[in-house]
Amino acid sequence: MKSLVTPKQVANAIGVSESSLKRWCDRGLIPTVRTGGGHRRLPINGVIDYLRRSEHPISHPELLGLPSATGKTVRVVERAKDDLVEGLLKGNEQLIQQILFDLYLAGHRIAEICDHAISCAFEEIGSRWECGSADVYQERRACEIMSRVLNELRQAIIPPDFNQKAIGGTLNGDQYVIPNGIAELVLRENDWDATSLGTSIPIENLEAAVRDEKPKLFWVSVSYIPDEKQFLDDFPKLTEVCEENDVAFAVGGRVLTESIREQLKYSAFCDTMQHLESFARTLHKPEARNSLGEITG
Numbered sequence: 344m345k346s347l348v349t350p351k352q353v354a355n356a357i358g359v360s361e362s363s364l365k366r367w368c369d370r371g372l373i374p375t376v377r378t379g380g381g382h383r384r385l386p387i388n389g390v391i392d393y394l395r396r397s398e399h400p401i402s403h404p405e406l407l408g409l410p411s412a413t414g415k416t417v418r419v420v421e422r423a424k425d426d427l428v429e430g431l432l433k434g435n436e437q438l439i440q441q442i443l444f445d446l447y448l449a450g451h452r453i454a455e456i457c458d459h460a461i462s463c464a465f466e467e468i469g470s471r472w473e474c475g476s477a478d479v480y481q482e483r484r485a486c487e488i489m490s491r492v493l494n495e496l497r498q499a500i501i502p503p504d505f506n507q508k509a510i511g512g513t514l515n516g517d518q519y520v521i522p523n524g525i526a527e528l529v530l531r532e533n534d535w536d537a538t539s540l541g542t543s544i545p546i547e548n549l550e551a552a553v554r555d556e557k558p559k560l561f562w563v564s565v566s567y568i569p570d571e572k573q574f575l576d577d578f579p580k581l582t583e584v585c586e587e588n589d590v591a592f593a594v595g596g597r598v599l600t601e602s603i604r605e606q607l608k609y610s611a612f613c614d615t616m617q618h619l620e621s622f623a624r625t626l627h628k629p630e631a632r633n634s635l636g637e638i639t640g
Contacts (some may be wrong), residue, residue, distance in 0.1 A: 344408035344495045347376070357394070386494040395450055397627040410441040413448070417475040420459045421427055421453050427464035431485035432477055441491050447496060454529045454616035461489065461525070462616075486521060493524050504533040507627070510552055510592075511562030512540035514574065519566035522596070526562050529616050533623050535560065546577040550584045560626060561585055562619070565596030567635075568603075575606055584606045593619060 353373075354364040362529075365383070368375045374389035388408065394401065394414075401407070401414035423442055429440035446456050468474060468485055471477035497508050509530050523539055530537035540552055553561055563581065568574045583591040595613035613619040 356406040511561035516569035
């Protein structure tokens with residue numbers, strides 16, 4: 344997807360005159376930047392944000408770098424799962440891009456899209472793989488496709504203005520990219536300067552990141568535990584470094600059973616991305632404190 348587009352491209356994409364579009368820009372409805380030669384350009388994230396707020400129809404989405412059918416179907420987030428499953432298993436990346444952007448343009452938040460569509464779709468794909476009705480290559484390809492589309496969705500989110508830093512990743516041996524990447528998107532949509540550190544990071548390197556970066560919020564996504572004893576031995580090190588640096592510590596992941604959770608200490612356990620969103624919003628409030636123990640799991 345393009346990062347900058349011309350007023351003419353946007354006007355043609357949404358079926359209005361270029362003069363009307365420029366008036367909207369002059370009124371501040373769509374942000375504008377200038378090239379070195381003084382030409383007006385529109386950041387794609389600002390255009391997407393305007394389309395979400397105004398619910399303006401899109402006549403030619405391909406002019407914005409979107410699939411040609413984007414914005415031409417009504418998307419209900421709870422009904423998107425089946426289409427996502429079939430599109431991912433068939434390797435239809437354009438369809439996945441269309442579905443997710445349709446949901447986003449319809450005003451659904453990233454956390455909601457994840458919890459009610461993306462997560463459900465991958466649970467179904469996992470079930471089909473386990474029962475032999477889907478091949479492992481289809482599951483791996485689905486992850487690659489979703490990662491690329493989420494990166495495009497990241498470009499559609501206006502960078503946060505708030506100087507509130509969040510960092511996070513997965514522990515050594517956990518290669519699951521998608522939950523970690525979505526956590527970053529959810530926080531960025533909620534005005535956090537959020538950066539994913541990546542996956543499979545040794546515990547000592549995550550500790551160093553907290554000390555060096557001094558974030559207000561640190562998250563760990565846990566989708567796979569190669570050695571439960573080692574995990575339980577290492578986890579308190581993260582708790583300690585967060586306490587020492589007054590950092591809120593959010594944890595989530597499908598493999599964290601109740602028995603494992605009882606042995607962990609954190610600021611908040613997030614069963615869903617909407618839980619992460621809610622927790623992150625509490626940290627924006629002046630009266631909220633971000634040290635461990637203020638909000639318990």
